[in-house]
Amino acid sequence: MADFMEIARFALQRAAAIGAGQAEAYLNNSKELVVEVRDGQVETMKLARDRGLGLRVLVGSSAGFAFTTDLSRTAVEDAVRQAINNAASADPDPYRVLPEPPPAYPALDLYDPAIHRAAVEEKIELARAMERAARDFDPRVKIIESAAYQDAEIDVTLVNSLGVVATYQSAYCGLYLSLVAEENNDSQTGFAMDYRLRYDQLDPGRVGREAAGRAVRMLGARPVTTRRAAVIMEPYVVTGFLGLLGPGLTAEAVQKNRSPFAGKVGQKVASPLVNVIDDGALDGGIASAPFDGEGVPTGRTVLIEGGILRGFLHNTYTAARDGVKSTGNGVRGSFKSPPEVGTTNFFIQPGTTSLEDLIRDTKQGLYVTEVLGMHTANPISGDFSVGAAGILIENGQLTRPVRGVAIAGNLMTMLQQVDGVASNLTFYGGRGAPAIRVAGMSISGH
Incomplete structure (x- = not known):
């Protein structure tokens, strides 16, 4: 986050130098993992990363916005100029304001390092365990449409020219299951999901049984x-x-x-x-x-x-x-x-x-x-x-x-x-x- 803070301050400094009365830099870095299994085999695994800067400027009472995924100084300066150009073509609006710094922010526990530490193989096993629990629940569960594990980690830094300086790190993890139960030429779907901030609170057995129960109870x-x-x-x-x-x-x-x-x-x-x-x-x-x-x-x-x-x-x-x-x-x-x-x-x-x-x-x-x-x-x-x-x-x-x-x-x-x-x-x-x-x-x- 230290380099994020540096980028944010550079963006505000350039915005002020080029003519913005006020400016706000919002930087976000996110990483998401999705693993889908079918019949115990990994079907898809996706790791996506996204990071960038969103910049708001006020020129008089006109607001402009621009963003960039390139965080080099040259690209950040280009985004600053783009935001200021956008403000020039926006209608003035006296209610476009940025917030003042607050006395304090709530203290929240949003980041469980266990989500990051757990091996991918362990996460795959959670999806497999969920699938097994669903099939064990009732022999009429015939098709697993999707058995997925997902997690994400997010870093946010926000700085504005009125003195707001704020950062946080958060993460979540979750399980999702959708399936089909069949009997006497009748098929019914069922699903369950569970998203948590704590890795050790995920219960694949419960999610598997819940999805299976939802499908089976609708047969006929x-x-x-x-x-x-x-x-x-x-x-x-x-x-x-x-x-x-x-x-x-x-x-x-x-x-x-x-x-x-x-x-x-x-x-x-x-x-x-x-x-x-x-x-x-x-x-x-x-x-x-x-x-x-x-x-x-x-x-x-x-x-x-x-x-x-x-x-x-x-x-x-x-x-x-x-x-x-x-x-x-x-x-x-x-x-x-x-x-x-x-x-x-x-x-x-x-x-x-x-x-x-x-x-x-x-x-x-x-x-x-x-x-x-x-x-x-x-x-x-x-x-x-x-x-x-x-x-x-x-x-x-x-x-x-x-x-x-x-x-x-x-x-x-x-x-x-x-x-x-x-x-x-x-x-x-x-x-x-x-x-x-x-x-x-x-x-x-x-």
């Missing part, structure tokens, strides 16, 4: 008749809906009039059981970092509390426009783009009821384990109609598997009708949710 699935009934959605399905919700809870969407939550702060937008949180400093969170893509400290932002909308996610720009403080949600995909407003560890807070009790408490309904076509939902109006699969609930018991049905409704209405939140908060990357029960939904069958 068939539609049900059209009805209106209670729907319990398992955590993975809920995180899909959360993905729809996230953009609408950014101040950027509100300011562009693209959010169903615009003008509703302080109002009831969901059931009193619903609490939605974004926490960029969450302990163990895959998306945790001490600061965001602008050098603003991350932290916990309560967006919906007891069903009441409390506020929105901000970066420095949207915060300046609204006259508030940034929530530390200036996220970057990489050094190749300037920060935008986005979620970090974004989740629905768990309740106190076990999933088993939630099912037991549901006389008739559908336990939804999969939805298809979530991308067709309208994130502005909240309207959706998606294919669904799951297990029928009859007299508080999971009975037979169901496929070939659709559930339809409106996201805002659905949030209001949540009447049960389970305790099983599960994260899938940066989004997490427990199972939730919606009092009544339209289920279209045959």
Whole structure:
């Protein structure tokens, strides 16, 4: 990171010399390993590295951006000139500002050296063990579509001309499995994944059994008749809906009039059981970092509390426009783009009821384990109609598997009708949710 700091300072110095009023250098170095096995044999192994500098400059109140993967002094100086040229053709905007240095950043433990130290052969064995566990779970597991181990290491350095100087190192590792179970000319898919900041927390046996269990339980699935009934959605399905919700809870969407939550702060937008949180400093969170893509400290932002909308996610720009403080949600995909407003560890807070009790408490309904076509939902109006699969609930018991049905409704209405939140908060990357029960939904069958 020492050479990163030197490159960042050189970039700022050149920017000031060429005419930038303010400047920010963001350097990122990442390394990613992906290993896929099939039938115990390594099918693909990919090691990718990416490093570079993203530079933002302010000339007056016009912002310019440029990036380079070549970190030589000549290339960095070229990027500085490009950013300044880009600022010259941008419209002035008084809200384009850089953040001041904060008093402190949260202290987070994000780097487990065991991820780096573990031999590739050991990582391959984790993928093999996951595949074996799935096949051992049930002889009807016939095809392994993908059994993968993945890890990444990331170094970030951010320096701006107002005095922000910040660095961090992080790493994560994970397992992913997708497979097919077959019986009587019927085939059903199942998957499971587990991503962690700690190498020793990976459990290939559990991931293998979970993926196999998901496929096997759906064998023999068939539609049900059209009805209106209670729907319990398992955590993975809920995180899909959360993905729809996230953009609408950014101040950027509100300011562009693209959010169903615009003008509703302080109002009831969901059931009193619903609490939605974004926490960029969450302990163990895959998306945790001490600061965001602008050098603003991350932290916990309560967006919906007891069903009441409390506020929105901000970066420095949207915060300046609204006259508030940034929530530390200036996220970057990489050094190749300037920060935008986005979620970090974004989740629905768990309740106190076990999933088993939630099912037991549901006389008739559908336990939804999969939805298809979530991308067709309208994130502005909240309207959706998606294919669904799951297990029928009859007299508080999971009975037979169901496929070939659709559930339809409106996201805002659905949030209001949540009447049960389970305790099983599960994260899938940066989004997490427990199972939730919606009092009544339209289920279209045959």
